[in-house]
Amino acid sequence: MFEENANLEAASGLLARAHRADASLYASIAASSTPSLDGPLALISDAANLSKPWIASAALLSLFGGQRGRRAALYGIASITTASTIVNAVMKPLSRRRRPDRVAIGVIEERHVSMPSSTSFPSGHSASAFAFAAGVGHVMPAAGALLFLPAALVSYSRVHTGVHFPGDVAAGILSGIVFAKLTSAVLDRRLA
Numbered sequence: 001m002f003e004e005n006a007n008l009e010a011a012s013g014l015l016a017r018a019h020r021a022d023a024s025l026y027a028s029i030a031a032s033s034t035p036s037l038d039g040p041l042a043l044i045s046d047a048a049n050l051s052k053p054w055i056a057s058a059a060l061l062s063l064f065g066g067q068r069g070r071r072a073a074l075y076g077i078a079s080i081t082t083a084s085t086i087v088n089a090v091m092k093p094l095s096r097r098r099r100p101d102r103v104a105i106g107v108i109e110e111r112h113v114s115m116p117s118s119t120s121f122p123s124g125h126s127a128s129a130f131a132f133a134a135g136v137g138h139v140m141p142a143a144g145a146l147l148f149l150p151a152a153l154v155s156y157s158r159v160h161t162g163v164h165f166p167g168d169v170a171a172g173i174l175s176g177i178v179f180a181k182l183t184s185a186v187l188d189r190r191l192a
Helices: 002-031 035-047 049-064 066-095 124-139 141-160 166-191
Strands: none
Touching (some): 002 166, 035 049, 049 124, 049 141
16 A cells, blocks of 8 residues: 555646646747747648648549559548547546646747647647648558658647647647547558
8 A cells, every 4th residue: 555655646747747838838838939939830720720731632632643543542531530539538638737837837818729628738739730641641641751750840839839838749649649640550450
């Protein structure tokens, strides 16, 4: 019993230190002066709502990528569906992590986008972006590699605009990649 309590205290202390580091990095980004990036990153963040860039990319792959492009689009959209469903319906409600208080921390107002009402951990935008890129990359590695750049921009924009802590984004990225790998493995078996 004593050993179990000690392990819980150690885990709790580790989580507290991780949260402090995460909040410190968030505050550093909030304090950075980047007026030429503020507007464009807010636009990128808003544009990624409802996976719009990934759906548009899937449409382009389907129209111009031939049979392989259609397969890559299918894997990408299926990966988003899996990642988004699990992140938003399971992981976010379980975590109950509050969104950052960007006003108290001083995130520049020009960066602000609508603050979502959902919990903060993990980032759904990051999970969807990286799930799509990884799903497409499973079929078309070069296209997937190219998609990681806009996925990274969307992910960073969520911290820059003040709606996520960096740890939320990192967990979203990891979740998106993992769920894309699992989804791709299932599709490989079913479509073989």
